[in-house]
Amino acid sequence: MKLQQLRFLIEVVDSGLNVTLAAERLFTSQPGVSKQIRLLEDELGMRIFERAGKRFTAVTGAGESIIRAARRVLLEAENFRNVAEELRDEDAGTLTVATTHAQARYVLPRVVAEFIRRYPRVRLSISEGDPHHVANAVQRGEADLGIATEALAKAPGLVSLPAYSWNHCVIVLPDHPLLALQPLTLKALVRFPLISYDPAFSGRTRIDDGFARAGLTPNLVLTAVDSDVIKTYVSLGLGVGIVAEMAIDPQRDSGLVALPAGHLFGANTTRIALRRGAYPRTFAMVFAELVSPALTPESLSAASRETPESYDI
Numbered sequence: 001m002k003l004q005q006l007r008f009l010i011e012v013v014d015s016g017l018n019v020t021l022a023a024e025r026l027f028t029s030q031p032g033v034s035k036q037i038r039l040l041e042d043e044l045g046m047r048i049f050e051r052a053g054k055r056f057t058a059v060t061g062a063g064e065s066i067i068r069a070a071r072r073v074l075l076e077a078e079n080f081r082n083v084a085e086e087l088r089d090e091d092a093g094t095l096t097v098a099t100t101h102a103q104a105r106y107v108l109p110r111v112v113a114e115f116i117r118r119y120p121r122v123r124l125s126i127s128e129g130d131p132h133h134v135a136n137a138v139q140r141g142e143a144d145l146g147i148a149t150e151a152l153a154k155a156p157g158l159v160s161l162p163a164y165s166w167n168h169c170v171i172v173l174p175d176h177p178l179l180a181l182q183p184l185t186l187k188a189l190v191r192f193p194l195i196s197y198d199p200a201f202s203g204r205t206r207i208d209d210g211f212a213r214a215g216l217t218p219n220l221v222l223t224a225v226d227s228d229v230i231k232t233y234v235s236l237g238l239g240v241g242i243v244a245e246m247a248i249d250p251q252r253d254s255g256l257v258a259l260p261a262g263h264l265f266g267a268n269t270t271r272i273a274l275r276r277g278a279y280p281r282t283f284a285m286v287f288a289e290l291v292s293p294a295l296t297p298e299s300l301s302a303a304s305r306e307t308p309e310s311y312d313i
Contacts, residue, residue, distance in 0.1 A: 003077055005040040006070040008033050009048065013067055014140060017049065017056040075277055078141065090282050092121040097287065098134040098143035099126065100201060101226055103270065106246040108147075111290045119283050130200040130225070138273050144284045146273040147291065149203050153271060159303045160273035163292035167262030168203060169248060171234050171241040174257055178240060184259050186214045193221040193239035195230050203268035207242055210265040231256060244268075278304050 008026065012033065015022040023030040034054070041048055048063035049056040059067065099108065104126055115124065127143055131151035137143040139157050146152055152160040170189070172178050181188040190211070197204045211218050221239050224230050227247035234241040235255060242265075248258045272288050272295060274280055285297035 001040065001043055002036075003074065005036045006074055008036045009040060009067065009070055010074060012037065012049075012056065013059070017058075019056065072277075074141075075275065078278070091119055093281055093283065094123045094125070095145075095281070095284055095287060096125045096127060096137075096143045097145045097147060098137035099128060099147040100131060100134065100149070101128050102149075102201070102244055102247060103147050104128050105227070106244070107270075107291070111287065114290055115283075115287050118286065122283050130198075132200065135273065138275055141275065144274065144280065145288060147270065148273075149268050149270045150200065150205060152273040155273065157276055158273045159276045160271040161295055161300070161303060163270045163272045163288075163295060165267045165269050166203075167245050167260065167267055168207065168242055168265050169245045170259040170261045171231065171243060171248065171253075171256045172259070173234070173237060173255070176240070176257070178259075179257060184261065184264065186211060186216055186264055189240065189264075190216045190218055192219070194218050194242060195222045195224070195233050195239040196220060196242040197227075197230070198223045198225045201225050203244065203265070206265045206268055272300075274300070274304055276304070280304050 008022070011022040011026050012019055015025060019033050020030050023033045026033065037048065044066065046062045046066075047060050048066055050058040050060055097108075108126065112124065112126070115122075127137060129137070131148040134143070134146040134148040135151045135155040135158065138146040139155065146158070146160075147163070152158060170178070170184060178184075178188060178192060196207060199205075199208070207218075222230075222233055224233075227243045230241045230243050231247070231253060233239065241256075242261065245258070245260075245262075248256075272291060274284070280300060282297065285295075285300045288295045288300055289297060
């Protein structure tokens with residue numbers, strides 16, 4: 001049995017039993033993946049997958065247990081390498097952070113600047129995507145840390161800790177009639193066309209829930225994944241914007257007026273996640289602490305050592 005065979009096995013599972021896709025992700029050939037899984041099954045003396053011809057169609061009962069064990073073995077193998085690298089040189093290595101555009105654009109610049117100052121020999125990579133991409137990247141071991149508002153709290157196989165809270169704000173042009181309708185209410189907002197985030201991003205669930213609880217239907221004329229895009233269209237007079245408060249810079253956005261909206265939609269919590277049972281490098285824990293001082297290396301290390309009770313197939 002080889003670690004490579006276990007990696008091939010897990011990649012096939014994570015690719016929805018699509019061997020061709022798994023081979024592409026592994027930068028190898030489809031026949032090579034199929035052969036290694038067949039050899040693994042022969043060595044174990046049992047079938048991991050149900051088949052229809054050459055195609056995998058389902059995971060067998062025995063396969064479910066084997067896959068869970070394979071994930072544990074691969075995680076411990078990675079931990080072994082991380083421990084060795086830490087002992088060999090704790091100030092050098094690679095750190096990949098998966099996060100959303102809002103975090104990368106408005107929160108992380110100061111963090112990255114300080115991190116690079118402290119760890120000039122660490123190769124830092126920021127991978128952007130929606131919250132589900134962030135969770136998936138950490139689950140698959142493609143990222144060491146995930147930072148997002150949605151999707152991390154309940155993602156299987158991850159430990160996520162609260163980093164900081166933030167609110168939304170409403171943005172309008174200086175002469176917008178909404179400014180005369182104070183205090184700001186949801187009933188006032190639904191009178192105007194609204195521009196806000198795509199449903200997967202930046203606390204959009206809080207926005208939807210706020211209107212739903214009030215029994216109101218917002219007139220969302222445009223959605224985007226990028227706060228700067230939302231601000232651009234608000235500046236063109238196309239609607240009222242709802243954005244994360246962190247996205248507003250009084251100097252850069254001097255042509256817009258921002259109105260606090262925390263009382264309408266509630267607070268959002270950005271979380272930092274890592275794989276359950278993983279061994280984080282010291283510099284990864286320092287990066288998390290720079291994002292949120294409450295996340296000390298000790299607390300992150302303790303959280304990461306929680307034993308996985310189960311692994312999703």
